[in-house]
Amino acid sequence: MKINTNRLPKTIEAALNAQMTKEAHASQIYLSYGSWADSEGFGGVANFLFRHAQEERNHMMKVLEYILKRGGKVEVDAIPAPPADPTGMQDCFEKVFAHEVDNTNAVYSLVKLSFDEQDWATWNFMQWFVKEQTEEETLALDLLDKLKIAGGDKASSESLYDLDRDLSTAPDDATAAQDVTADKP
Ligand SMILES: [Fe+2]
Numbered sequence: 001m002k003i004n005t006n007r008l009p010k011t012i013e014a015a016l017n018a019q020m021t022k023e024a025h026a027s028q029i030y031l032s033y034g035s036w037a038d039s040e041g042f043g044g045v046a047n048f049l050f051r052h053a054q055e056e057r058n059h060m061m062k063v064l065e066y067i068l069k070r071g072g073k074v075e076v077d078a079i080p081a082p083p084a085d086p087t088g089m090q091d092c093f094e095k096v097f098a099h100e101v102d103n104t105n106a107v108y109s110l111v112k113l114s115f116d117e118q119d120w121a122t123w124n125f126m127q128w129f130v131k132e133q134t135e136e137e138t139l140a141l142d143l144l145d146k147l148k149i150a151g152g153d154k155a156s157s158e159s160l161y162d163l164d165r166d167l168s169t170a171p172d173d174a175t176a177a178q179d180v181t182a183d184k185p
């Protein structure tokens with residue numbers, strides 16, 4: 001008899017493969033929005049979004065490696081096309097936020113599924129993504145905050161110029177609340 005070396009329940013294996021494709025899709029969305037931003041003249045925003053596309057690619061790779069290390073079968077699937085170009089910077093940042101929330105919901109579903117299946121290894125693995133999604137939602141909210149201060153939909157060219165320059169060097173990660181101290185709020 002050949003023993004079963006796949007440590008992933010079938011439901012979890014399928015959900016992880018779907019999450020892998022979702023992270024790849026997120027990467028394509030950031031590539032697409034970044035290209036749009038650059039075409040509109042916002043090289044700094046494009047740089048920020050392109051860097052983030054690479055982060056999403058890293059997330060995809062983490063899920064892929066996890067499936068393999070648990071003896072599961074990786075299914076590299078077709079990546080859905082990104083949505084239409086944003087209509088402006090406000091629309092772009094709102095959509096970035098909405099995509100992140102959508103991904104958070106997928107992560108939460110996997111946490112719930114791993115709990116229901118009592119697959120504690122996957123439950124533990126997914127905690128990294130729970131924290132990462134909290135940070136990414138913060139990052140997207142920061143974009144909306146910056147644009148709001150710049151004037152939102154009515155932002156002047158001058159303030160958009162400053163915002164664009166700011167984002168070209170903006171850090172890739174937001175600080176998680178649990179990593180804050182009184183000295184470093
Ligand atoms: Fe991600």
Ligand SMILES: [Fe+2]
Pocket residue numbers: 026056100103136
């Ligand atoms: Fe993300």
